Every structure is written in C-alpha cells, then in structure tokens.
C-alpha cells in the first residue's frame with residue numbers, strides 16, 4: 001500500500017484579520033484540494049466512516065464520485081440521506097462522527113469527509129442544482145419550528161408528495177442555524193439557500209406564528225393537517241443563578257447571538273438593532289455556544305475576550321476546530337474557574353466577575369470528573385460584560401398550552417424511540433425539543449425518522 | 464405582510480393603526496402584545512394589543528414616538544404593511560369576577576388599558592373606575608373609547624390643562640378616603656407612574672397589576688433580555704408577564720435595565736437623520 005498523503009488543510013482567513021470581521025473563517029476547498037483530499041480515501045470494501053454518521057451518508061461512494069470529478073452525482077448521493085449537506089459539512093463535529101471511524105484514521109489523519117461534503121454542496125449551490133418537485137399525494141402535514149429537525153422532516157415528506165406547511169415563531173426560517181450559529185461559521189446565505197430549496201419542493205413556510213399562542217395543535221388538526229411534527233428546539237436559556245445576574249451588561253448567549261446573527265447587530269446602525277460592545281468580555285461555559293459568543297465578542301471589538309469554565313479542556317464540549325480557531329484568534333481560557341457573583345458599579349453596570357478556583361474530584365454520572373470548589377480561593381476578574389453560555393432547555397411554551405403532550409421533568413418531550421411519536425396521536429417530535437441541546441445532524445436524523453413514521457401513519461390511516 | 468387598513472392620529476406623536484393580522488386576532492386577549500418589525504433592517508419591538516376583531520381578523524396597536532423604530536412606524540400610512548407582526552404573546556390579563564376595579568392608564572398606557580376595560584364591561588361583573596391621564600391635554604388619548612367602557616371616568620393631566628390636575632395616586636387616595644372599596648388596581652403607563660401607584664397601593668393593601676415593558680428581542684422566552692426580578696425571583700416578562708404583580712416588581716432594576724441601550728438608541732436616530740438629509744448635516 002502506498003504511503004498515505006497528509007490531510008489537506010482547510011484554507012482559512014488569517015487569524016489576525018478574521019478576528020475583527022464576520023466573514024467566514026474557513027473559506028473552503030477549491031477543486032484541486034478537493035480532488036487531492038478525495039484521492040486519500042481508499043474506497044474501503046468495509047468502510048467505517050458511514051457508521052459514525054448519524055444519517056449514514058454514503059461516504060465511500062460520494063467521495064469516489066468526487067475523485068472522478070462527478071460533483072453533481074456526488075451531490076445526489078449525499079442528498080439521498082442528508083438534506084442539508086452545506087450546513088453539515090460546516091458544523092458537524094466530524095471528529096466525533098464520520099471521521100472518527102474512517103479506517104485510515106487509525107494510523108494517519110482521517111479523510112476530511114466534512115470538508116469534501118461542504119465542497120460538493122457548495123458546488124451544487126454555485127451551479128444552481130434544483131430539486132425536482134414530486135407529484136402531490138393529497139395529504140397535509142404541519143411542521144412546527146424551522147430548525148434542522150423541522151426542515152429535514154418537511155423536506156423528506158415533501159419528497160414523498162405531502163403538502164407540508166412549516167410554522168416558525170421567528171421572522172426567519174432556520175432555527176439555531178439562523179439565530180445562533182454566527183455568520184463567520186455558517187453564512188446565512190447558505191441557510192437561506194437550503195430553505196429556498198425546500199420551498200422549491202413545494203414546502204410552504206409561514207413565519208411569525210407561535211404555535212401554542214397564535215394557533216394550537218388542535219387548530220392545526222381542525223385546519224386539515226393529518227399529522228404534526230414538533231421541532232421547537234431547546235431555546236430556553238439557563239442562567240447561573242448567582243447574585244448580580246440582572247446587572248446591565250449581563251446577557252444570555254441566546255440574546256447576544258440573536259442580536260448579532262438574526263438581527264444583524266454587527267451591521268448597526270445600518271440595521272436598527274443595537275448590541276453592547278464590551279471591552280473586556282467574560283463568557284461562561286465552554287461548548288460551541290460559548291465559542292461562538294467569545295469569538296463574536298472579539299469581532300464586536302473587545303480588547304480581551306475570555307472563557308470561564310469550571311472544568312478543564314478535556315471536559316469541554318466544543319467542536320475541536322472551533323476551540324483551535326478561538327485560540328488562534330487570541331481567546332484566553334480560564335479552566336477550573338467558576339463564577340459566584342457578578343459585581344456592578346454604582347450605576348448598575350458590570351465591572352467584574354467574582355470566581356472561585358475548582359479542582360477535579362470523583363467522576364459524576366456523565367463520567368466526567370466532578371469539579372469541586374477550592375475553599376477560600378475567591379478572586380475577581382475585571383470585565384465590563386458577561387455572557388452566560390451554560391446551555392438551554394426545551395421551551396415550555398408549546399407543551400404547556402397543549403393538553404396531552406407529555407414531557408420529562410427537565411422539559412424534553414417524551415417520544416417513542418422507534419417512531420418519535422409523542423404521547424398525542426398524530427403528533428411527532430424530534431431534535432433538541434426531545435433530547436435537549438445536541439447537534440444539527442442528530443436533529444436532522446430525528447426529523448428523518450419522524451418523517452418516515454408520519455408517512456406510515458398517514459398511509460395506514462387513509463387505507 | 465401585515466397590511467395597515469387604517470390609521471388615526473391620536474396626538475402629534477401617538478398613532479393608532481388597525482392591522483390585518485388574522486393569526487393574531489384569532490387568539491388575542493387583553494393584556495397580550497405583539498412584536499413587530501417595520502422593515503428588513505428593522506428591530507423587533509413589542510406593542511400591546513389595543514383592540515382586536517376576530518371576525519375581521521384585525522388587530523389595533525397604538526404607538527408613541529420615542530426613538531427610531533417608533534418614528535418609522537408612525538410614518539407608515541394606510542396601505543403600507545408591517546414587515547412582521549407576531550402574536551399574541553404573553554399572558555392575558557386576569558379579568559376580575561366581582562367588586563370595583565380601578566384602571567389607571569397614563570400616556571400611551573391608556574391604549575393597553577382599553578381592551579381590558581372593554582372585556583370587563585362586556586362581562587358586566589365589576590364596577591369599572593377608569594383614571595386616564597397624560598402630561599398635558601394634547602397627549603391624552605382614547606377618551607371617548609374609554610368613556611364607553613367605564614362606569615366612572617376620571618381625567619387627569621400633570622399640568623391641569625384638561626380634567627383635574629392630579630396624579631393617579633391622588634385619585635386612588637381620595638377614593639379610599641371617601642370609603643370606596645377597591646378590589647383591584649390595574650396601572651399601565653410609564654415605569655415611574657406604575658411604580659408610584661404600586662408603592663401607594665402596597666401601603667393600602669390593594670392588589671395591583673402593572674404591565675411591564677422591558678427591552679425584548681424574541682418575545683417567546685428564548686433570549687432573557689426581558690428578565691425582571693419579581694418577588695425576588697427572575698422572571699421573563701414576555702412569557703410570565705407582561706401583566707405582573709405590581710407589589711413584587713423590582714422597579715429600580717427594571718428602570719435601570721430599560722436604559723441599557725441609551726447611547727445606541729441615539730446613534731440609531733442620528734444615523735437615520737444623516738441618511739435622510741444625504742449625510743453630513
């Protein structure tokens with residue numbers, strides 16, 4: 001076997017430059033790099049890669065098509081199982097999924113599956129590849145929420161000929177892809193193009209409808225929808241529960257990112273929504289959300305932007321690439337540090353964050369070593385803004401207003417494992433609304449599973 | 464798009480719009496609000512539902528000009544549309560079953576009071592005493608509408624240019640001194656007015672609702688921008704309110720948080736003026 005060439009690096013904007021702009025950090029493979037990288041794949045008879053992909057993209061075949069320069073066919077191959085490849089290629093935690101199981105990854109670096117997937121999807125977008133609209137089958141389904149779960153479910157059903165209407169509370173479709181994940185990681189034109197593709201399939205998207213408030217699930221059934229998919233995500237922000245959290249200058253990650261992304265506050269005053277420009281910004285937490293906040297703070301002009309996390313680098317949940325990018329951009333990480341109080345000045349604005357040092361104790365239920373406080377180690381970090389990125393839980397708005405829709409204590413909707421059916425007949429659910437904050441591709445997987453079950457349910461009923 | 468069917472000038476700076484929004488009208492209740500955007504670059508701003516007609520699918524809002532977005536809204540004309548108009552959001556105002564209710568509306572706060580009074584009047588179970596006021600005569604709104612849904616209507620102005628020269632607190636005190644039994648006070652208006660009423664009624668032991676108007680973004684419980692301390696607990700006004708127990712709200716904090724974007728709000732207006740005069744003026 002010839003020696004395996006090194007993996008092809010992702011072309012990116014220079015860290016010094018990009019830390020001050022909102023343009024995409026990773027600029028993407030051009031054709032020679034894509035050909036080079038695809039040639040590293042061994043087209044294994046028994047590949048590992050696809051087993052690591054939650055929607056089982058046929059990686060071996062699509063990469064082989066890339067090798068031959070058959071990009072349109074490669075795109076069609078990916079689309080057989082993944083409706084949002086331009087998104088997944090950018091934001092999947094590949095090192096935990098497909099690439100983790102790539103066979104050459106055992107001794108060498110794995111094939112850059114995500115980068116190739118992105119290349120193919122971007123190629124298709126540039127070349128205006130259009131979906132074919134299937135013949136209608138006469139049935140109507142409603143989808144609540146337009147995040148990756150809802151969009152995938154809508155797309156799969158539309159492909160089978162269903163007339164699908166998506167109801168979205170916000171004024172733009174895309175869920176976290178549009179309001180949470182920043183432009184520099186996932187350009188909004190990509191999300192908009194994916195949404196457009198769905199509309200071309202015949203999916204109708206109605207924004208500005210809060211289901212549970214503007215309409216109830218019962219209203220939707222009464223309006224002739226035969227089944228409903230609930231993909232309302234996990235949008236309810238957690239706060240720290242420490243004193244000083246309502247001071248001016250303390251934000252939830254959701255507010256900070258929604259202002260920045262959905263409302264385009266980085267273009268203020270061309271856009272009307274303002275955002276605070278902290279000079280010394282503390283971000284609490286160390287997942288993808290925290291990385292997005294701290295890197296946004298730099299782009300909003302912070303001199304210092306730092307992460308405060310009660311565990312260590314080994315326990316943090318952010319995608320590896322985002323963590324590396326953050327370091328390159330000058331983000332400082334304070335591990336084993338836990339906030340206990342936000343300190344305000346005489347006008348009620350943040351001027352510091354009091355923290356304690358932590359040390360790792362015995363493993364907890366999640367298997368991660370539990371951080372315990374080092375008594376008397378309190379100290380104050382100077383800052384003029386605090387962004388709390390401690391995760392989110394499912395928003396109770398819909399479950400509270402819908403009789404018969406049962407949830408776990410922590411808010412997650414209860415569904416049947418096989419079908420994603422909820423405790424109400426004809427109502428299915430998936431994505432973060434069921435699992436709590438997870439990943440784009442898992443949400444999509446759930447949307448797919450539910451689409452299949454909804455199809456079976458309606459076909460059975462109409463016999 | 465959400466078409467403006469008619470517009471009425473209530474004062475120089477306060478306009479009433481009737482908007483085609485069947486999804487909102489279908490479920491609207493007094494006390495709830497909508498979030499609107501006026502254009503693609505626009506901010507999401509909350510406005511209380513000032514009236515609705517389920518049959519016609521219309522919702523009425525009243526907006527007073529304070530900064531850029533309210534100015535842009537007030538420039539809209541019949542036939543124009545709101546870019547976005549979502550709701551109804553928040554919890555409806557509980558409607559009393561018996562007794563005497565005092566409804567105090569200050570400034571554009573009379574607009575949110577109106578549908579509450581209207582519903583109480585329609586149910587006919589309570590005696591409605593409305594106190595509507597403004598800084599000065601020219602700023603008083605909805606007097607005829609309020610008269611039609613109140614059992615007693617008291618008009619006050621800060622400067623005495625119309626009705627009595629008094630604050631709502633003065634009227635409530637007087638009513639009590641005259642021995643009127645009050646079962647519930649609902650006060651909606653500027654934060655300082657609501658704070659004054661709540662402080663008074665707390666000492667008098669009169670249950671009081673206020674309608675909080677913190678800065679909001681999504682209005683569905685997703686961002687936490689609207690958080691307030693109510694009875695020592697953090698609440699989100701958009702889902703737990705906006706109607707809240709006036710005796711429990713930390714007004715100092717709410718007023719402070721309301722000023723969070725003061726400098727940016729000025730920048731937005733200045734930028735708008737520059738653009739409109741072709742820059743450099």
Ligand SMILES: Cc1cc2nc3c(=O)[nH]c(=O)nc-3n(C[C@H](O)[C@H](O)[C@H](O)COP(=O)(O)OP(=O)(O)OC[C@H]3O[C@@H](n4cnc5c(N)ncnc54)[C@H](O)[C@@H]3O)c2cc1C
Pocket residue numbers: 091092093144145146147148149150167168169170174175176177180181182209210211212231232233234235257288289292319395397398430431432433437438439440441443
């Ligand atoms: C900042 C951030 C960064 C992330 N980074 C990554 C990453 O790099 N990689 C990755 O794989 N995952 C990442 N995630 C996680 C991922 O985005 C989510 O797991 C995924 O979006 C969940 O999809 P969903 O469809 O279940 O819900 P969401 O994307 O949350 O969409 C739910 C939609 O439903 C709407 N909705 C809610 N309630 C109602 C209602 N009552 N009526 C109508 N509409 C309603 C919401 O407005 C929203 O648009 C990130 C998350 C965040 C917040």
Ligand SMILES: Cc1cc2nc3c(=O)[nH]c(=O)nc-3n(C[C@H](O)[C@H](O)[C@H](O)COP(=O)(O)OP(=O)(O)OC[C@H]3O[C@@H](n4cnc5c(N)ncnc54)[C@H](O)[C@@H]3O)c2cc1C
Pocket residue numbers: 496506507508509510511512525526527528529530531532533534571574575675676677678679680705720721722723728729
């Ligand atoms: C539940 C609720 C109901 C409301 N009902 C009405 C109403 O019926 N009629 C009316 O005229 N006004 C109402 N308001 C207030 C209205 O939303 C603000 O006046 C408006 O957002 C001001 O925007 P601006 O750009 O014109 O002014 P700005 O210059 O941006 O701000 C002026 C003032 O408005 C407040 N404000 C700014 N942005 C927001 C925001 N996104 N959300 C809330 N407050 C903000 C600021 O604290 C400031 O005090 C309501 C607010 C809330 C929360």
Ligand code: SF4
Pocket residue numbers: 052053054055056057059082088089092094097098099113114117441
């Ligand atoms: S969808 Fe995600 S996990 Fe699956 S192959 Fe693509 S990048 Fe890998």
Ligand code: SF4
Pocket residue numbers: 040041042043044047048049050059060063101102103104105111113
């Ligand atoms: S396991 Fe790796 S080398 Fe083998 S087919 Fe999959 S991507 Fe290619």
Ligand code: FES
Pocket residue numbers: 678679680681682683684685686687688689690699700701702
């Ligand atoms: S406005 Fe965002 S949570 Fe209330």
